[in-house]
Amino acid sequence: MTSQPATASNVPESGTTERQRDAERTRAEILEVAQQEFARNGYAGARVDEIAARMRTTKRMIYYYFGSKERLYIAVLEKAYAEVRGMERGIEVEHLAPIEAIRTLAELTFDHHDAHRDFIKLVAIENIHQAEHIRKSEALANLGTPVLDLIEAILDAGMASGDFATEADAIDVHMLISSFCFFRVANQHTFGALFGRDMAAPEHRDRLRRMVGEMIVAYLRGQATGT
């Protein structure tokens, strides 16, 4: 049996020794490097030796802390999703009118995707594997997202004020926004190769950022004139 490290939880407790804090730092460093390696090469393509080579630690320590390549990968996923949740909880749009609220939410989602390329790649990789690893993690299965409540509130306010005419579901709206932001980052390489347009370039990025906001606003206003 492989022994497990002392700190089972990710939260550093108050009564920790210097030794434990060192170990926690090593753990975090492994996760950092592993995230890059997995994002760059996929699960099967990632090399444990390569992760070890890019750090001070040895491969032995990776197995000491995480037990297996798969558990390391799951730990990377959990950390990445935790960061996303944290970011989502930081969004503050309650003070805005519904139209501006949803537009701002869309643009912040856009920025968030733009700033977290590795996370996007991990999600894409995980989907290729049919989310089998996410399902193995109790920390991630059926997690939901804080933004959903936010969207729900904006939608309700918009319908009440008459700004929105389209009866929409919060998850659908979340998907509509996410899909655009996700696609631009995730598919930038094939898109660039096929259409000769680099969607990550500043001028395109800014235009597409405005576009996602206008798109969601136009959709929710909807029903302007009948078909």
Add this chain to the structure above:
Amino acid sequence: MTSQPATASNVPESGTTERQRDAERTRAEILEVAQQEFARNGYAGARVDEIAARMRTTKRMIYYYFGSKERLYIAVLEKAYAEVRGMERGIEVEHLAPIEAIRTLAELTFDHHDAHRDFIKLVAIENIHQAEHIRKSEALANLGTPVLDLIEAILDAGMASGDFATEADAIDVHMLISSFCFFRVANQHTFGALFGRDMAAPEHRDRLRRMVGEMIVAYLRGQATGT
């Protein structure tokens, strides 16, 4: 040196012997199985032995026909993209009014993504590898797409008739439509695991199909009332 097969081109010529047609069939079968294997497991995760095991041919023959794992993968990509182009050329919406034309195009794109899961996965995989294989293929680099002309025409007609108020770029519009359709299929597993909603289930699929049409129409009509 490894010898190359007789048929350098993919197009079966008229003066082919039965032997060559047999070989062509074997080639096609390899591509079919390889597409599944690559789509299921990614490039690094795919096993040449596994592809061989699922057919009558041996691994040696795969190397005889395609030379290397990478060239086989590229051949799979080329075939998949060729099918997409063929489908896109089949779209007929010129007889429709702009609004209905763009809505129909969006819904057909939706259907197409829904019906070609393997292709979606290949694109996702290729993007993880930063499209390095697509760039290695002369057949695929800077290819463009027939739909772009179609969208361009619809956009022009819509602006001329006054149905559309939003000045939009054809590539942007294509991306707006594609991103939604792509995301629903590509990310269905993580989305399902996180939100407990199976976007591939019939009831959701039908609603989302309508949604993509309404979204693009709403966006192009746009500018209903100022901010």
Add this chain to the structure above:
DNA sequence: TGTAATGTACGAACCGGTGAGTTAGTTTCC
């Protein structure tokens, strides 16, 4: 002193790729 952390070296399966020879369809030549 006991336990957590770490270094070293290695095992064993896996996996992409190949050398070399064989079978059988096609063409050539009389």
Add this chain to the structure above:
DNA sequence: GGAAACTAACTCACCGGTTCGTACATTACA
């Protein structure tokens, strides 16, 4: 028409590097 020559298509056995994972000894710390 048919034997001989040619070669594309195919089989079999095998290699060598890679890669995840671990056994075991050792060190540093509480």
